Amino acid sequence: MIIELSEEALAFGAAVREALAGAGGDRLVRDAEHDPAKREIDIAPVLGKLGTWELAPRADADDLEAAAAACRAAGYWGIPYPVAQRLARPAELDADGLLVVAGPRPAAAVAGLGLRWATVTLDERRGIVTAVHPDGPPRTASFVGGLDIVSAGPGGAEDLTLGLVLPCWTLLGMLDRALELACEYVQLREQFGQRLAAFQGVQFQLTDAEVERAGLEMLARYALWSIQSGQQAAVADALALRLAAIEAADVVFRVAHQLHGAIGFCDETQLSWLSRYSQPLRRLPLGLSATRAALVARAGRRGLDGLFNE
């Protein structure tokens, strides 16, 4: 396993991040909430121009890494557009993207988009979305809508792996940014005659967040390798990644909010937007406890693959 993404993938991620900055950067999520149609006007074409939708992450290992880097870049700006879900699209089903769904009321953050969706469940059953029902205003629902699904049969193991892994890369990008914002803020804000960054109680909160973020980054890379090398345990590896991603998000956003104080709740700070729009990624298709339970069910008595499997 090579630990870093390829040079090409890193370059592609940087290009996506730069292009989104040029298209509005932090403003994109605000504009989309105000006028949801802007997602398809302002965001999708920018990514399309770079060739994002032509990537074939299932067929090509380099494209998989490029797709992961693109998701991370989209997360950095808190883009409320299903980049990871579109990149996970199944080749042979007639769909623009893939959603992992669970529970009696399947849902995903794809309301108000004119896209066709395939689905896959935790037990690898595939489906096709026939309708998306918006649940509420984006301000509180973050574009999540309930889904009507018709079954398309079994055989969705590969779908499930990719559908779990790529959104974790988006969340990683959000955590990159949230921590960056927290580090910047504590170096600006002064109280008691010194910057917040000089207080060890503040520094140690940042280090807790960074350990989670850095660990998540490594597990995200591992999950890509697991897909690329066709590991039998790829679904378990993806669930382990999702578990770490949700835990990391809890810590990083808690720390970022705490260190921002009241200003972090205000619409004028990007943290408040990232925090709200991280919700679908953290809760769907499974929250923390359900992800743990799914991992236990997958891992069985064997556990995760490691150095000492029996």
Added chain:
Amino acid sequence: MGPGASALRAELRGLIAEHVPPDYLGAFTHDPADLEIAQRFCRTLAERDLLCLAWPAEFGGRGASVWEQTVVREEMWAHHEPRGAQYMGVNWVGPTIMRHGTPEQQRTHLPAIARGEVIWCQGFSEPDSGSDLASLRTAARPVAGTEGGGWRVYGQKIWTSYALMAQWCFLLARTSTEEKKQQGLTVFLVPMSAPGIEVRPIPTMLGPHHLNEVFFDGVHVTEADVLGEVGQGWQLVQEVLSFERVGIARYARCERLLLAAPRVLGDKWESLPAELHARWARMLTHCRRARLLAYRVISLQAAGTVTPGDAAAYRIAVTRLDQESAEVLMDILGLAALVADDTSGADGAWFRGEVEDHWRYSQASTVASGSIEMQRILLARALLKPPALDGIAQKVGS
């Protein structure tokens, strides 16, 4: 890691299975036979050129890759470090002598370490100098030429592991008090048999041999015992710390024990609370996370781009993993963690011993070799631009 690494892992596992009893809990027990096992195992490794694998060929090594060295660290720590205390000589005492020792010092020390015949201890910490090592006060006072020259060492070291077993001490002492506290320090290579050295073991929950006090009462040392230059001690210690950046592969033992648990518990595994299964799976995820963070540091180090912050993030993750996984393992054993259970058989007894030992030893993981607070200070420094830090973070590691 490459095919060489896999072959090496298999070779090491074969040797451990052949030469180390399955219920071995390391060299540091009240039974001298356990030390003897470690000493024999070191000689066995040395005969196969596996002890000093990482050393360059001119000093009797194989010039192994960083990944082969990683395999050695993982396999040794997972199996209760059957090299005993000798890992220190191999990992950093030898390499430091290679770089800074005189030809005479190299002839004296390197072959002995490479043959697996010598144990070193590290004379750094003092009662009033723990994390703030540079404040140490053990003094080497000059002796007039007419009285034999050199220095006489007075002072006390503490928390010195393996001091009773050791033949040599890598001693950091103050030769001058006139400059900054980091200056005026010198490393001496001192035989533990020298007159004036007294070792007092400290009974601890970690087990015997881990912690000792070492008293120096006028121990005579000469120019020939100085490693590097007089006054260069702090730079040498920084180098030692860089050799130990990744440190022991704690994640390997955590993973081995966690993965063994379902087999050892047999049918009892299924009747554990679901929440405990979930904690177990979470710990396996954290094992993988710590291992990958270690690999990242190793890879950055090989590329020459590692920063103290990278290493610190790994150390925080791995030491917390050590403690959290020990708690989960103790919970998995339940009552059996503390009281022998007739039904669990030899495998159960082995596992109980391992887990109980792991729990006790893990209590020190966030304290030993640079406390977790020091790691956090280093990581905070990496995250924040230096001018923002008015406090202690600027003074550490500089």
